[in-house]
Amino acid sequence: MSVSKGVLLIGGPSKGTRMRPLTLDCPKPLLPIAGKPMIWHPLSAFAKVPGLTEVIMIGFYEDSVMSGFIKEAKREFPNIAITYLREYKALGTAGGLYHFRDSILRAPVPQNIFICNIDICSAFPFTEILELHSKHRGVGTIMGVNVRKESAQKYGCIVTEPESQLMMHYVEKPDSWISNTVNGGVYLFDKSLFDEIKIAMDEKTARAAEDPLVKPDEILRLEQDVIVPLAAAKKMYVYQCKDFWRQIKTAASAVTANSLYLTRIQKSNPDFLAKSSPNVISPVYIDSTATIDPTAKIGPNVAIGPGVTVGAGVRVKDAIVLEGTNLEQHSCVLTSIVGANCNVGAWARVDGKPEPEQDVKGQISVTILATEVSLAPETLVRSCIVLPNKSLNRNSANEVLL
Amino acid sequence: MKIIGGFGTRLRPLTLSWPKPLVEFCNKAMILHQIEALVKAGVKDIVLAVNYRPEVMVSVLKKTEEEFGINIHFSVETEPLGTAGPLALAREILGKDDTPFFVLNSDVTCVYPFEAFRDFHIAHKCEGSIMVTKVAEPSAYGVVVTKPGSTVIDRFVEKPVEFVGNRINAGIYIFNPSVLDRIQLQPTSIEKEVFPAIAADQQLHSFDLPGFWMDVGQPKDYLSGTCLYLSHLTATHSPLLTDPKQNKWVYGGNVLVDPSAEIDPTAVIGPNVVIGPDAKIGPGVRLQRCVILSNATVRDHSWIANSIIGWNSNVGRWTRVENITVLGDDVTIKDELYVNGASVLPHKSISSSITEPRIVMCKF
Numbered sequence A: 001m002s003v004s005k006g007v008l009l010i011g012g013p014s015k016g017t018r019m020r021p022l023t024l025d026c027p028k029p030l031l032p033i034a035g036k037p038m039i040w041h042p043l044s045a046f047a048k049v050p051g052l053t054e055v056i057m058i059g060f061y062e063d064s065v066m067s068g069f070i071k072e073a074k075r076e077f078p079n080i081a082i083t084y085l086r087e088y089k090a091l092g093t094a095g096g097l098y099h100f101r102d103s104i105l106r107a108p109v110p111q112n113i114f115i116c117n118i119d120i121c122s123a124f125p126f127t128e129i130l131e132l133h134s135k136h137r138g139v140g141t142i143m144g145v146n147v148r149k150e151s152a153q154k155y156g157c158i159v160t161e162p163e164s165q166l167m168m169h170y171v172e173k174p175d176s177w178i179s180n181t182v183n184g185g186v187y188l189f190d191k192s193l194f195d196e197i198k199i200a201m202d203e204k205t206a207r208a209a210e211d212p213l214v215k216p217d218e219i220l221r222l223e224q225d226v227i228v229p230l231a232a233a234k235k236m237y238v239y240q241c242k243d244f245w246r247q248i249k250t251a252a253s254a255v256t257a258n259s260l261y262l263t264r265i266q267k268s269n270p271d272f273l274a275k276s277s278p279n280v281i282s283p284v285y286i287d288s289t290a291t292i293d294p295t296a297k298i299g300p301n302v303a304i305g306p307g308v309t310v311g312a313g314v315r316v317k318d319a320i321v322l323e324g325t326n327l328e329q330h331s332c333v334l335t336s337i338v339g340a341n342c343n344v345g346a347w348a349r350v351d352g353k354p355e356p357e358q359d360v361k362g363q364i365s366v367t368i369l370a371t372e373v374s375l376a377p378e379t380l381v382r383s384c385i386v387l388p389n390k391s392l393n394r395n396s397a398n399e400v401l402l
Numbered sequence B: 001m002k003i004i005g006g007f008g009t010r011l012r013p014l015t016l017s018w019p020k021p022l023v024e025f026c027n028k029a030m031i032l033h034q035i036e037a038l039v040k041a042g043v044k045d046i047v048l049a050v051n052y053r054p055e056v057m058v059s060v061l062k063k064t065e066e067e068f069g070i071n072i073h074f075s076v077e078t079e080p081l082g083t084a085g086p087l088a089l090a091r092e093i094l095g096k097d098d099t100p101f102f103v104l105n106s107d108v109t110c111v112y113p114f115e116a117f118r119d120f121h122i123a124h125k126c127e128g129s130i131m132v133t134k135v136a137e138p139s140a141y142g143v144v145v146t147k148p149g150s151t152v153i154d155r156f157v158e159k160p161v162e163f164v165g166n167r168i169n170a171g172i173y174i175f176n177p178s179v180l181d182r183i184q185l186q187p188t189s190i191e192k193e194v195f196p197a198i199a200a201d202q203q204l205h206s207f208d209l210p211g212f213w214m215d216v217g218q219p220k221d222y223l224s225g226t227c228l229y230l231s232h233l234t235a236t237h238s239p240l241l242t243d244p245k246q247n248k249w250v251y252g253g254n255v256l257v258d259p260s261a262e263i264d265p266t267a268v269i270g271p272n273v274v275i276g277p278d279a280k281i282g283p284g285v286r287l288q289r290c291v292i293l294s295n296a297t298v299r300d301h302s303w304i305a306n307s308i309i310g311w312n313s314n315v316g317r318w319t320r321v322e323n324i325t326v327l328g329d330d331v332t333i334k335d336e337l338y339v340n341g342a343s344v345l346p347h348k349s350i351s352s353s354i355t356e357p358r359i360v361m362c363k364f
Helices: A040-046 A063-076 A092-099 A101-105 A126-136 A149-154 A193-210 A222-232 A251-268 B030-040 B055-068 B085-089 B114-124 B177-182 B190-200 B219-235
Strands: A004-011 A052-059 A081-086 A112-117 A120-122 A140-146 A156-161 A166-172 A181-190 A236-241 A245-247 A284-286 A302-304 A315-321 A332-338 A349-351 A367-369 A380-382 B045-050 B071-076 B101-104 B108-110 B128-134 B142-146 B153-158 B167-175 B204-208 B213-215 B255-257 B273-275 B286-292 B303-309 B320-322 B325-327 B338-340 B342-344 B358-360
Touching: A004 A040, A004 A092, A040 A052, A040 A063, A040 A112, A052 A063, A063 A081, A092 A101, A092 A193, A092 A222, A112 A126, A120 A181, A120 A251, A126 A140, A126 A181, A126 A236, A140 A156, A140 A222, A156 A236, A166 A222, A181 A222, A181 A236, A193 A222, A222 A236, A245 A251, A251 A284, A251 A302, A251 A315, A251 A332, A349 A367, A367 A380, B030 B045, B030 B055, B030 B114, B055 B071, B085 B177, B101 B114, B108 B167, B108 B219, B114 B128, B114 B167, B114 B204, B128 B190, B142 B167, B153 B190, B153 B204, B177 B190, B190 B204, B213 B219, B219 B255, B219 B286, B219 B303, B320 B325, B338 B342
Parallel strands: A004 A052, A004 A112, A052 A081, A140 A236, A284 A302, A302 A315, A315 A332, A332 A349, A332 A367, A349 A380, B045 B071, B128 B204, B255 B273, B273 B286, B286 B303, B303 B320, B303 B325, B320 B338, B325 B342, B342 B358
Antiparallel strands: A112 A181, A120 A245, A140 A181, A156 A166, A156 A181, A166 A236, B101 B167, B108 B213, B128 B167, B142 B153
16 A cells, blocks of 8 residues: 655635634634534544555644644544644745655655645545546546536636546636636645656746746745646646535634534534434534533534533524633524633524625625623624624624624 | 594504504503593593494494493594594584593503593683693694693694794594584594684693603504503502512513413513513513513513514514514514514514514515
């Protein structure tokens, strides 16, 4: 069996601003979704891939930010090495990979290198991608996903030859529609990827030398600078993902991702979730340290974090409730994210609309309460984004509350 | 003495199911509040000026006639006669003897001090008396101006631009039968045509209404009027109110609950709530400033404020209903919804939130 390694591109504090206000006090990769940090989901999928020896995270966060999670992850996945490599300079996705090539290629030398973006919610079918990759032996395989025609142009669009799964064409965010199959943010490359990156780098330097208008830099992007020429050279293949897939770009999409992951866990690992009962409608994750009144009704699609208190007659549905928050009696939390250490008063209602297929400018869908927000009894907060440490004692709708 | 009452349509969707005089106000049909007060003042004949004669009203008032030993006549207009025309139509009954008669606007709620009003009228010996009430902002009403140091009405000022007084027409009058000579059987406005004529003859007096007054013709005012009436019951230590000392679920007082209603002891109700016969209020329900009409059900953990829940309606669990929402007869609100300022027509089932005020008429 050939050796594989996984690379997780986790970004840094300057990324993930669209996830605000949640990422004001929690780094995006560690944001709890379905009871686990966002990054845990691809990591646990990597741990199941035969022959995978190591997962390497590359990002801009300080080591101390990631160290707690890495310590826990090593304990949970003892059979794989878990490393965090911190970037100090923005080199682009391909540039960063190349910068760390020696660490990635360290023994055991991998034949296959998975690269996975952090900001997606997916079933992560790594083993299936590996199988397809092993058959065609091109330089790389990209996970293609199908999206609605109206939104395809927001992504990297892929044209595939149906018989051979060969990638014919790749355009990042095209001006006109070319395909409903888009880049799912998961790739598998042969170790010769680094040779291809080197070629791309040299070409870029050569272009810069010829053109006085191009400012030379070291930034090299995986999509435009590496995949586009690989597609042109017929060295890339496409694995068509049939399972669920969503971007986790905005705070609202975390609610969607939460329900998709919970639904998946309900099939794969039901013991991780709360048992179904008249007042628990699956799938629901409840941390073992949370206190739930038996008259509260919870679910479906709810994740409740550590130390949360849920009072009598409370209703929670399609929501994420983070650590240490208190929901007082008869309050409702629907289609919302309630940040850490919030207090929702009795009969208060935190209510949102489901994330729309397409973002409408100026319209808030899911309600987000950031850390330590306090909501007075009987107040209504609907489709609002509330920044940390706010005390609200009046009704609000469709507002950002600073 | 006699009464005339008109009809309105502004209290829809409630009045789609019941004629407005029969819509309950604080657990009693609006018209019964007035009839009882009139009976107390010695009235024996009551004329209802109506534009149609609903069977249901006839049968309800039949019982009232027997109960109080009075005669109730329906005076049916075949064409709209304004506010004064119906008096001419009922000339035969109103003018059958020399005793004065009351005229009431059916949309008004107050303490109905008919005996004092009658005594005032008899004492000044003039043709008519108008009950007036003080309002904070008279600019939206017709202001009644009296002669200095007297109760004799000098003139009427419609929607005054500058302050001329804050006493407005409360919609309750008393007249001698001779006033009928001033009215033809044709569309006539009592306020604009008849009153100025009587006032010109210095035959019209104003009587200050003690206590609260409210035109309850619209849902918003119906709720305000309910609060005023409940406060009046509290101030007079009425035994009709639910005693907070014996019912821990009463919060802040002004709560009127029919004895046949079922209230879960974990509900928190008040202030300013009326609950009708056979209504059911579930566990953990929070009600304030609202009216629950007969046989309606409010299920567990719901929150209702500033709204009217129609007869036989069903409000699901964990719903939030507010902002002058009016549910007609037999409306169902599904669990967990938010209903903001909706007017819902009878027999509708609501299965998605109504986030902005609107009228729910048919399927959507």
